[in-house]
Amino acid sequence: MSHALRDNxxxxxxxxxxxxxxxxxxxxxxxxxxxxxxKRRGEIPEDPTQRRAEEWQRQRIAVKSEAQGMEAERxxxxxxxxxxxQEVRAKEQDGETVSQTxxxxxxxxxxxxxxxxxxxRQEKEARLRRRxxxxxxxxxxxxxxxxxxxxxxxxxxxxxxxxxxxxHNGRKGEAYLCEAKFPAKISDCVIxxxxxxxxxxxFKREQHVCQIYGxxxxxxxxxxxxxxxxxxxxxxxxxxxxxxxxxxxDPRDLWKDIPTPTDIExxxxxxxxxxxxxxxxxGAPRHLVAVSRxxxxxxxxxxxxxDHFKVDYVTETGWFFLSVADGAGSASCARKGAELACLTxxxxxxxxxxxxxxxxxxxxxxxxxxxxxxxxxxxxxxxLSRAVWEARQSILKEAQRTGRDSKEYATTLMLVLCKxxxxxxxxxxxxxxxxxxxxLGTQDGKxxxxxxxxxxxxxxxxxxxxxxxxxxxxxxxLHKRITVHFVQEVKALLLMTDGISDARFEGDAALHxxxxxxxxxxxxxxxxxxxxxxxxxxxxxxxxxxxWSQGNHDDRTIALVY
Numbered sequence: 001m002s003h004a005l006r007d008n009x010x011x012x013x014x015x016x017x018x019x020x021x022x023x024x025x026x027x028x029x030x031x032x033x034x035x036x037x038x039k040r041r042g043e044i045p046e047d048p049t050q051r052r053a054e055e056w057q058r059q060r061i062a063v064k065s066e067a068q069g070m071e072a073e074r075x076x077x078x079x080x081x082x083x084x085x086q087e088v089r090a091k092e093q094d095g096e097t098v099s100q101t102x103x104x105x106x107x108x109x110x111x112x113x114x115x116x117x118x119x120x121r122q123e124k125e126a127r128l129r130r131r132x133x134x135x136x137x138x139x140x141x142x143x144x145x146x147x148x149x150x151x152x153x154x155x156x157x158x159x160x161x162x163x164x165x166x167x168h169n170g171r172k173g174e175a176y177l178c179e180a181k182f183p184a185k186i187s188d189c190v191i192x193x194x195x196x197x198x199x200x201x202x203f204k205r206e207q208h209v210c211q212i213y214g215x216x217x218x219x220x221x222x223x224x225x226x227x228x229x230x231x232x233x234x235x236x237x238x239x240x241x242x243x244x245x246x247x248x249x250d251p252r253d254l255w256k257d258i259p260t261p262t263d264i265e266x267x268x269x270x271x272x273x274x275x276x277x278x279x280x281x282x283g284a285p286r287h288l289v290a291v292s293r294x295x296x297x298x299x300x301x302x303x304x305x306x307d308h309f310k311v312d313y314v315t316e317t318g319w320f321f322l323s324v325a326d327g328a329g330s331a332s333c334a335r336k337g338a339e340l341a342c343l344t345x346x347x348x349x350x351x352x353x354x355x356x357x358x359x360x361x362x363x364x365x366x367x368x369x370x371x372x373x374x375x376x377x378x379x380x381x382x383x384l385s386r387a388v389w390e391a392r393q394s395i396l397k398e399a400q401r402t403g404r405d406s407k408e409y410a411t412t413l414m415l416v417l418c419k420x421x422x423x424x425x426x427x428x429x430x431x432x433x434x435x436x437x438x439x440l441g442t443q444d445g446k447x448x449x450x451x452x453x454x455x456x457x458x459x460x461x462x463x464x465x466x467x468x469x470x471x472x473x474x475x476x477x478l479h480k481r482i483t484v485h486f487v488q489e490v491k492a493l494l495l496m497t498d499g500i501s502d503a504r505f506e507g508d509a510a511l512h513x514x515x516x517x518x519x520x521x522x523x524x525x526x527x528x529x530x531x532x533x534x535x536x537x538x539x540x541x542x543x544x545x546x547x548w549s550q551g552n553h554d555d556r557t558i559a560l561v562y
Contacts, residue, residue, distance in 0.1 A: 165226060167212055169246045172219040172253070178245075179209045187236065188229035197222050197247060212245070219249035252548055258302030260294070266336040268304050270294040273538035278313040278320070288313055288320060289528070289560045291538050293545040295499055296553035306335045306411075307497050307555040310342035314350055317357040319419045321346060322559045326435060326497040328410035328466060329554070333402075337409030340398060341391045341467055345415055348387035356380060356428075357419070364421045377484040380428035384415065384482050388430055392467050410466040414453060414495050418561065427452060427485040427493075432472055434464045436501040436511060440521055441490040449514040450487055455498075492521050492562040499556035503549035524560070 170176040176199065182189065189203040189210045198217035203210045221244055228239040260270055276288040294305035306327030313320055323342040327334025359376035366372060391413065399406040412433025419426055427439065431453035439450040456465040465472055472478065494517075504520050505511040527544045528537050545556045 165228075165241050165243055167224075167243065167245045169248065170216055171248045171250065172216045173250045175215050176247075177211065177213045179211050182208045182210060182228070184208050185231050186228050187231045190227040192225045192227075193223050216247040219247050219253070221246050251550075255296045255300050255553075256302075257299045260302065260304045264304065266304070266333060266339075268308075268335050268339070270299070270305055271542055272305075272309070273542055274309075274311055275538045276311070276313050278318075279315075286320075287528075287537070287560070287562055288322075289538055289541060289562075290322070290324075290558070291541045291545060292557035293542055293555070295555040298555060300553075304335055305555050306338060307499070307557040308335070308338035308342050308411075309557050309559055310346045311559055312346060312350065314353055317353045317419070319353045319357065319417055320493075320561055321350060322416045322418075322493070322495055322561070324414045324435065324437075324495045324497060324557050324559050325467075326412045326433065326499075326555065326557070328412075331408045331410040333399075333404065333408045334411055336398065337395050337411035337468065338413075340394045340409070341411050341413045344391040344394045345384075345387040345413070348390050349383055349417065352383055353417070356383060356417075360419070360421060360426055364423050368423050380417070380426075380484050381479075381482050384417075384428060384430045385478055388413065388415070388432075388467065388478075389473065392473070395468055406468045410468045412464065412497075413467050416452065416493065416495060418493060420490070424486055424488040425490045427487065428482075429453065429485070430482050432456065432465050432467050432481055434498040434501070435496055436498075436505065437493075437495040438517055439485070439487055439490055440492045440494070440517055441487050443488055447514060447518070448487075449512075449517050450485055451512065452483065452485065455501075455511075490561075492524075492560060494521070494524075495559040497555065497557045499552065499554035500545075500558055502554070503547070503552035525562075528562070 165180055165182070167178045167180055170178075186208065187205060189201075191201045191210070191212070194201060194212065194214075196218065197214075197220075199212055199214035199222075201210060201212045224243045224245060226241040226243060228241060230237055230239050260267065271291075271293050273291045274289070278286045278288055288311055290309045290311045292305065292307045292309055298305060306329060307325065308327070309322075309324045311320075311322045323345055325338035325341045327336075327338040331337065356376070356379050359372065359379055363369065363372040363376055395409045395411075396406050399409055412435060413430070414433075414435055414437050415430040416437060417428040425439075425441075427450075429437065429452045431437065434455040435453075436455065437452040439452065441448055441450070472481070501511070505513075505516055510516045524541075524544070527540050530540060541558070545558070
């Protein structure tokens, strides 16, 4: 079928909506073959509009065939005449006398043949013109009929622009605006069926379009009953159409939230939070907040949270302690591995902070003598390396106790010790695995970003390193994971698992961008400021962890000092 015929048939044919498809339609349940079979059986009444379209197609094919025949005859006659002329020229060259008329064709016979050919040509042209007139008449819009169109259900959704009165699909919760083109003869349009979806419509007569607009409040199929006012000369009649628009569900509504069974091994609550107000030596109090929430993927399957954190403020020395761990999703006991990692490093470090504190206080008192800086940094290195080693040992002991492979307890770990001194802040850090931690502050009076870790990348995409791997304690591997940083002024310290960092930092460039971290902190600051003084900062932060990010549905944990 030609494009013109297809467009005309689709513009003027409505098909009953028993799950069928029109030419070019999009209903997936049945096809054009099903429709043709049902029509032959008599299950679908014959549509006069379709019959007219088919008749037009037959007329069009006949006209084209006849025109091609006339052209072939013309070419054949010309070829025969040319052959006769060539024969005459050849005989004249040989000295023969040749008649100037074709052989076996006298002068009178030749005139008769020419008259017959002219008459046949005129008759064919007349038939061709009549058939063209019939075809054009069949192409007249169905709306020229005086009787109104029948009210026919239509559930197939046409591609935009194929037929008037069709609107594209939308999604619940997303702004919707669609225009449908109408013939100029339609002077008004009334649509019913939009109210349950919270949508409205308006008809622009000058532009011959109807708009549906608004934000769908619910998902589902909207059946639109449309009444069109058609102007035919001085007479106006109504045409009833029915169209459907589907509003798909919001993807967030499709996620289930199945509570974690409490009778499983290593049960862990779906959420956890902690907030500590610290009397800082700088004068203004500092806030230490950490929250963790089970990701949508785990909630949908009713699985437990694998993330864990442990934060503390050691009042005797003024040091902040923050640890965040992310259990491997492929490991059956990863949540226990993350918990053991955070608790063990806390137990190993906090009793020895007084010695570390004394070295840095001496360094500050003697005006940052370089000879004292190195011993202080070395003590921080020894303290952290011993702590993470003991954390791995505690995991291995638990695996041995249960008879499992230690890989079943695989976990990442981020650890930070920090304290403000008269010369600035000291940060002693350790990191294995993915996630991110950074300090936002100022250096020489300018905003500055200090990344405290670089995410580990495994052999394949999506892989990383874990605390249970023996190779991360070999040679220089352990040394490069422990760092000591000095920052003049600090606005905020942030530690987060990859459930947040992957969603907020798309790529290595964003992770190293001060603007990206500033934008994240401004968002967090607004959340914390709104609830400041209510004692519910951690609850607001837990709600913030529900932010939507396509494809990022892992557990989310974040720890802050600000």
